[in-house]
Amino acid sequence: MAENKRTTMVTDLTSGSVAKCLFKFAFPLFVSNALQAVYNIVDMIVVGQVVGKNGMSAVSTGGNVLSILNFVVMGFSSAGQILIARDVGKKDMESVRKTIGTMFSLLLSLSLVISAICYTIRFRLLDWVNTPAEAYDFTMDYTIICMSGLFFIYGYNIVSAIMRGMGDSKRPFMFVGIASVINIVLDIVFVAGFGMEVMGAALATVIGQAFSFIFALLYLYKHKESFGFDFKKEYFIPNGKTVMKLSALGIPMALQSASITISMTVVTSWVNNYGVIFSACSGVLNKLNMMVGVLSNSLSTAAGSMVGQNLGAKKYERVPKILMFAFAAAFVINTVYVGVLLASPNFIVGLFTQDKDVVTNAAIIIIPAVIGAYGAATRTFAFGIINGSGKSLLNLAVALIDGLIGRIGIAYFLGQYLGMGPQGFWIGDAAAGFIPFLIGFTFFVSGRWKVKPTKKEQELENTEEPEMSSSEA
Numbered sequence: 001m002a003e004n005k006r007t008t009m010v011t012d013l014t015s016g017s018v019a020k021c022l023f024k025f026a027f028p029l030f031v032s033n034a035l036q037a038v039y040n041i042v043d044m045i046v047v048g049q050v051v052g053k054n055g056m057s058a059v060s061t062g063g064n065v066l067s068i069l070n071f072v073v074m075g076f077s078s079a080g081q082i083l084i085a086r087d088v089g090k091k092d093m094e095s096v097r098k099t100i101g102t103m104f105s106l107l108l109s110l111s112l113v114i115s116a117i118c119y120t121i122r123f124r125l126l127d128w129v130n131t132p133a134e135a136y137d138f139t140m141d142y143t144i145i146c147m148s149g150l151f152f153i154y155g156y157n158i159v160s161a162i163m164r165g166m167g168d169s170k171r172p173f174m175f176v177g178i179a180s181v182i183n184i185v186l187d188i189v190f191v192a193g194f195g196m197e198v199m200g201a202a203l204a205t206v207i208g209q210a211f212s213f214i215f216a217l218l219y220l221y222k223h224k225e226s227f228g229f230d231f232k233k234e235y236f237i238p239n240g241k242t243v244m245k246l247s248a249l250g251i252p253m254a255l256q257s258a259s260i261t262i263s264m265t266v267v268t269s270w271v272n273n274y275g276v277i278f279s280a281c282s283g284v285l286n287k288l289n290m291m292v293g294v295l296s297n298s299l300s301t302a303a304g305s306m307v308g309q310n311l312g313a314k315k316y317e318r319v320p321k322i323l324m325f326a327f328a329a330a331f332v333i334n335t336v337y338v339g340v341l342l343a344s345p346n347f348i349v350g351l352f353t354q355d356k357d358v359v360t361n362a363a364i365i366i367i368p369a370v371i372g373a374y375g376a377a378t379r380t381f382a383f384g385i386i387n388g389s390g391k392s393l394l395n396l397a398v399a400l401i402d403g404l405i406g407r408i409g410i411a412y413f414l415g416q417y418l419g420m421g422p423q424g425f426w427i428g429d430a431a432a433g434f435i436p437f438l439i440g441f442t443f444f445v446s447g448r449w450k451v452k453p454t455k456k457e458q459e460l461e462n463t464e465e466p467e468m469s470s471s472e473a
Contacts, residue, residue: 026302032173035180048353058138060283075254077161084165089312111154149206155213183208252395259403296376307388330377368426375433382440406432
């Protein structure tokens with residue numbers, strides 16, 4: 001397809017300086033993810049300062065439950081982003097249109113189904129994660145409200161994946177900025193001003209996500225000519241071939257996201273058995289990990305899109321440079337973070353709460369936080385090549401080995417078998433974060449990311465379904 005007005009929204013990531021291209025694309029992602037992290041952290045800070053350790057425990061436990069509900073959209077939107085990036089590299093905008101329509105119809109429907117199911121089993125969910133009795137009511141409030149906003153969370157992730165797949169990381173930053181400002185303001189108004197406690201923090205999050213999704217959707221509609229998606233009714237009918245491609249990559253990536261989330265939830269449930277103080281400490285550690293993950297996730301997402309486009313364009317020589325620049329940047333900046341954390345641990349923990357019990361015990365989260373920081377840096381390399389190459393079976397292997405086997409197994413061994421308690425659980429979870437790098441580096445060295453698709457994959461790629469007319473729709 002020749003370049004024309006319909007592709008003006010697309011950014012070419014296959015030419016020019018690799019470093020400049022990577023950082024130019026990753027920076028808006030970093031700021032966007034940072035803003036998302038900030039408003040999640042503000043939830044914990046405001047609740048911790050106003051409500052105390054019971055509220056912190058609720059935000060920590062409820063946040064983990066919400067993460068479980070998000071694993072589907074995280075996996076499938078990432079898969080959609082990679083498929084779009086590869087089709088952009090091939091200049092196949094018809095496939096891009098099909099992916100967009102299928103993502104919208106499939107994932108938004110799933111968000112409603114998941115919300116309904118989880119609301120029905122809400123009491124069992126909180127029992128499964130060993131919610132501390134002192135924080136149970138707060139956690140229930142937080143969980144129910146976040147469930148009600150799952151549609152908007154899914155919607156925002158879909159729109160952001162579409163834009164990033166086309167090489168546009170600036171607009172998602174703008175939209176998450178809107179959500180962040182709204183969330184932070186409403187956090188203060190609802191929790192501190194109106195005394196709505198944990199319920200206010202959850203409500204602020206949902207309202208912020210709703211506005212972000214609405215503004216992003218309006219932008220996408222306004223610029224529909226740029227990528228050939230006209231928002232007609234028939235465009236939202238799932239395309240069979242696209243569903244197969246999206247599922248082949250999305251299911252393993254969703255399992256990957258789910259396995260890590262489930263492992264974190266399992267570790268949190270074990271820690272919750274030690275009481276509300278350690279549950280609150282776990283919440284602080286999760287937010288610290290979120291902070292350090294912001295840069296790594298931004299770089300790995302950018303690297304994945306760049307690798308996807310360059311593989312689509314068969315520019316294999318650029319891939320190693322993309323991966324090394326991403327890893328080097330994450331390692332250097334995370335080292336600075338570790339230095340700050342080791343120099344002022346009490347100050348950093350004190351930002352979240354002044355509760356003496358939490359501050360006194362929070363020193364045990366520092367070592368896990370340091371290990372987690374370097375593990376996150378290595379994952380920029382791993383997920384850049386794994387996700388960018390679109391190897392679904394490899395994603396599934398990472399999901400099972402990293403999440404379900406590595407994190408839960410090592411955490412249990414250190415925390416339960418060796419009797420290290422909460423710190424052992426956290427260290428084990430953090431140490432397992434290096435597993436994706438071992439897998440990703442082995443895959444990279446093997447050179448199989450350059451291997452041509454199998455006959456079955458080629459058939460799936462080349463088999464076109466007949467278009468459905470508007471009258472048939």
